[in-house]
Amino acid sequence: MNNKGMETHMPTQHAPSRFLFTLLAGTIAAGVLALPPAARADDDMWPSLRKEVFGTRPIAEDDGVVIIDAPERAEDAAVVPITIRVPPSVKGPLKSMTLIIDKNPAPVAAAFKFGPAAGEGGGERRMSTRVRIDTYSNVHAVVETADGKLHMKKVFVKASGGCSAPAPKDADADRANLGKMLVKSTAPALPTTPLREAQVMIKHPNTNGMQMDPISRGYIPARFVKDMTVKSGNDLVFTAEMGISIATNPHFRFTYANGGDAPLTVTAVDTDDTRFTGQAAKETVSQ
Amino acid sequence: MCTPSQLKEVYRPEEEATGLVAAALKQTTSRRGLLTGALAFSVAPLVGWLPASAATNMTFSEIAPGVFVHQGPHELQSPQNRGDMANASFIVGNDSVAVIDTLGSAKAAGDMRAAIKSITDRPIRYVINSHMHPDHVFGNAAFKGDGVQFVGHHKLLRGLDQRAGSYLAGSKAMMGEDAFAGSEVVLPTLSVDDRLTLDLGGRKLELEAQSVAHTDNDLIITDSATGTLFLGDLLFSGHIPTLDGSLRGWLALIEQLDRHEPARVVPGHGPHAMTLPEAMGDEQRYWSTVAADVRQLIKEGRSMTEATKTAGQSERGKWEMFDQYHVRNVTAAYAELEWEE
Numbered sequence: 001m002n003n004k005g006m007e008t009h010m011p012t013q014h015a016p017s018r019f020l021f022t023l024l025a026g027t028i029a030a031g032v033l034a035l036p037p038a039a040r041a042d043d044d045m046w047p048s049l050r051k052e053v054f055g056t057r058p059i060a061e062d063d064g065v066v067i068i069d070a071p072e073r074a075e076d077a078a079v080v081p082i083t084i085r086v087p088p089s090v091k092g093p094l095k096s097m098t099l100i101i102d103k104n105p106a107p108v109a110a111a112f113k114f115g116p117a118a119g120e121g122g123g124e125r126r127m128s129t130r131v132r133i134d135t136y137s138n139v140h141a142v143v144e145t146a147d148g149k150l151h152m153k154k155v156f157v158k159a160s161g162g163c164s165a166p167a168p169k170d171a172d173a174d175r176a177n178l179g180k181m182l183v184k185s186t187a188p189a190l191p192t193t194p195l196r197e198a199q200v201m202i203k204h205p206n207t208n209g210m211q212m213d214p215i216s217r218g219y220i221p222a223r224f225v226k227d228m229t230v231k232s233g234n235d236l237v238f239t240a241e242m243g244i245s246i247a248t249n250p251h252f253r254f255t256y257a258n259g260g261d262a263p264l265t266v267t268a269v270d271t272d273d274t275r276f277t278g279q280a281a282k283e284t285v286s287q
Numbered sequence: 288m289c290t291p292s293q294l295k296e297v298y299r300p301e302e303e304a305t306g307l308v309a310a311a312l313k314q315t316t317s318r319r320g321l322l323t324g325a326l327a328f329s330v331a332p333l334v335g336w337l338p339a340s341a342a343t344n345m346t347f348s349e350i351a352p353g354v355f356v357h358q359g360p361h362e363l364q365s366p367q368n369r370g371d372m373a374n375a376s377f378i379v380g381n382d383s384v385a386v387i388d389t390l391g392s393a394k395a396a397g398d399m400r401a402a403i404k405s406i407t408d409r410p411i412r413y414v415i416n417s418h419m420h421p422d423h424v425f426g427n428a429a430f431k432g433d434g435v436q437f438v439g440h441h442k443l444l445r446g447l448d449q450r451a452g453s454y455l456a457g458s459k460a461m462m463g464e465d466a467f468a469g470s471e472v473v474l475p476t477l478s479v480d481d482r483l484t485l486d487l488g489g490r491k492l493e494l495e496a497q498s499v500a501h502t503d504n505d506l507i508i509t510d511s512a513t514g515t516l517f518l519g520d521l522l523f524s525g526h527i528p529t530l531d532g533s534l535r536g537w538l539a540l541i542e543q544l545d546r547h548e549p550a551r552v553v554p555g556h557g558p559h560a561m562t563l564p565e566a567m568g569d570e571q572r573y574w575s576t577v578a579a580d581v582r583q584l585i586k587e588g589r590s591m592t593e594a595t596k597t598a599g600q601s602e603r604g605k606w607e608m609f610d611q612y613h614v615r616n617v618t619a620a621y622a623e624l625e626w627e628e
Contacts, residue, residue, distance in 0.1 A: 075614055076615065079622065081590070083590075128590065169503065169533065172442075182625075
C-alpha cells in the first residue's frame with residue numbers, strides 16, 4: 001500500500017479493529033504458528049499495521065514525547081515487562097496510548113484512553129505491563145497528545161514462543177484464584193506531588209487460544225481480560241482495551257493524578273463476560 | 288564445587304569392593320534392618336566404580352549397594368554434552384531395575400542404558416522421572432521397547448505435555464539435530480497420586496508426590512534397602528537452584544525433609560550423594576535470601592525489573608550458573624510474592 005500524498009489529517013478517532021486485538025480461532029492460530037519463522041521474520045509489518053490502527057494520520061517518530069523500555073532479550077517470552085514513559089517535559093493531558101507488538105498473531109496488545117484523573121504532567125507519566133512476545137519483533141508505543149497528534153517510539157525485542165508457552169507454574173492455584181484482584185496505590189513523598197503511582201493485578205490465565213490442552217488434544221479456548229476501567233473517586237483514570245498479548249495474570253502499573261484520599265477502583269471484564277472488581281486498600285503504601 | 292557433606296569419600300571407587308559392601312551393609316542394616324541377605328548377595332559382585340567400558344562412556348558411582356548415580360556437569364545443554372548435565376540414577380533389585388531420570392537426550396540415555404546393561408542382566412522395569420524438565424526426561428525414549436513403565440507425579444503428564452513443543456524446540460536448538468536425534472516426549476504410564484510403592488525384589492522404592500516447589504510435579508523416591516532418598520531438583524548443590532513452581536512451597540518443603548531421616552540424599556544437580564541436614568543449607572539460604580530481598584523490594588514499591596538487578600546479589604559467586612538462572616529466579620519469585628497481601 002502506498003500512502004504517499006494521502007497523509008490528510010483525520011479528525012475522527014480511528015479505532016483499531018477487534019481482529020488486531022484478538023485471534024480467537026485456534027485453527028487460525030495454529031496456522032500462524034505453523035509458518036516457519038523465516039516466513040514471517042523478514043517483512044516489515046509496520047506500514048500495514050499502522051494503517052489499520054491509525055489510518056493515514058501522521059505519526060511523529062522519536063520526537064521525545066514517548067519512551068519505551070523493554071528488555072533487549074526477554075528472560076521469559078511469556079512475561080516480558082514493557083514500560084511506556086512520557087517525560088516530564090511533555091505538558092498537558094494525554095488522550096491515548098497504544099502498545100503494538102508487530103509480529104504477534106494479534107498485534108495490538110492494549111489501547112488505553114485516558115480520562116481527567118490521569119494527570120496532566122508535572123512529572124514522568126508511566127504505564128507498565130507484561131506481555132507475551134511470540135517471535136523476534138518490533139514493539140511500538142504510540143501516544144496521542146491533547147492536540148490530537150500521534151507520537152511513536154519502537155524497540156526491538158528478542159523473544160520467542162511467548163504466545164504458545166504455557167506460562168503458569170502452578171496452574172491449579174491460578175485457576176482456583178481466578179478473578180482475584182490486587183490494587184495498590186502508593187502515596188508520594190509529598191502530598192502536593194502532582195502524580196502518584198498505582199498497580200493493578202488480576203489473577204487470570206488470559207488464555208489466548210494457542211495453548212494445547214493435554215487431555216483433549218485441542219486448543220484451550222481463548223479467555224482473557226478484554227476491558228478494564230480505572231477510576232480515582234468518580235473520575236476516569238483510563239479505560240483499557242486488551243488483546244491476547246497481555247501475559248497471564250494481567251499486571252498494570254501506572255501514574256495518575258494525585259487525588260489525595262480518593263479511592264482507586266478497578267472494573268475488568270473478560271471474554272466470558274465475567275466481571276472483576278477491585279479497590280485500593282485505604283492504607284496506602286508510602287515510599 | 289564440593290560440599291563437606293559430600294559422600295564420595297565414603298564410597299571411594301578405589302576401595303576394595305567387598306569391604307565396602309560389608310561396611311555399607313552394616314550401616315544400612317543397623318539403621319534400617321531392611322536389607323535382605325539375598326539382596327546383599329546379588330549386589331555384592333557389582334559394587335564399585337564403573338570404568339568406562341567399550342560399551343559405554345558414561346560413568347556411574349555405586350553410592351550404596353545396588354544404587355548407582357551418574358553426575359552430570361553443571362552446564363547448559365550443548366552438542367558436546369548431549370543433555371547430559373543433570374544427575375541420573377538406577378537401582379538394582381533382585382527382580383528388576385528402576386531408572387530415576389534419563390538425562391536430556393536419547394543418545395545420552397542410550398549410553399546410560401548400555402552402562403546399566405553392563406552391570407546387570409535384570410530387566411529395566413521402571414523409568415521414573417523426578418519432574419518434567421528436559422534434562423531429566425528427554426532420554427526416556429532410549430528405554431522404550433523394554434516393556435517398562437514410565438512413572439511420574441500425577442501432574443507430570445499435563446506439565447510435560449503442555450510444554451512438549453517448546454521443550455523439544457529448545458533442546459534441539461541448544462544441542463543440534465545430531466545430538467538430539469531420537470529424543471522425544473514419552474509421557475508417564477503410571478502416575479503417583481500421593482504415594483506409590485514399587486517392588487524391585489528384595490527392595491522397595493517409596494515414591495511420594497510433592498506439592499508445588501521446584502515444579503508442580505516433583506516426585507521424591509526412597510530406596511528402602513539403603514535409606515537413599517532421591518530428591519530430584521528439589522536439591523541443587525553447587526549448581527544454582529532454579530524455580531519453576533513455588534518459592535514459598537519449596538521453602539516449606541525443605542523444612543519438612545528432615546522427617547524422612549534418610550541415610551543419604553541424591554541431588555538433581557550436584558554431588559552423587561550428600562547427607563541431611565547440611566545438604567539443604569546452601570539452597571535454603573539462597574531461597575530465603577531471594578524471598579527476603581524480593582519482599583522488601585515489593586514493599587518499597589520497586590518494579591520486577593528493578594528487583595532483578597538487586598535481589599539476591601549477595602549470592603553471586605556462591606553458585607555455578609548464577610548468570611544463567613538468577614534473574615529468572617528473581618522474576619519468578621517476584622511474580623509469586625507480589626500477590627502476598
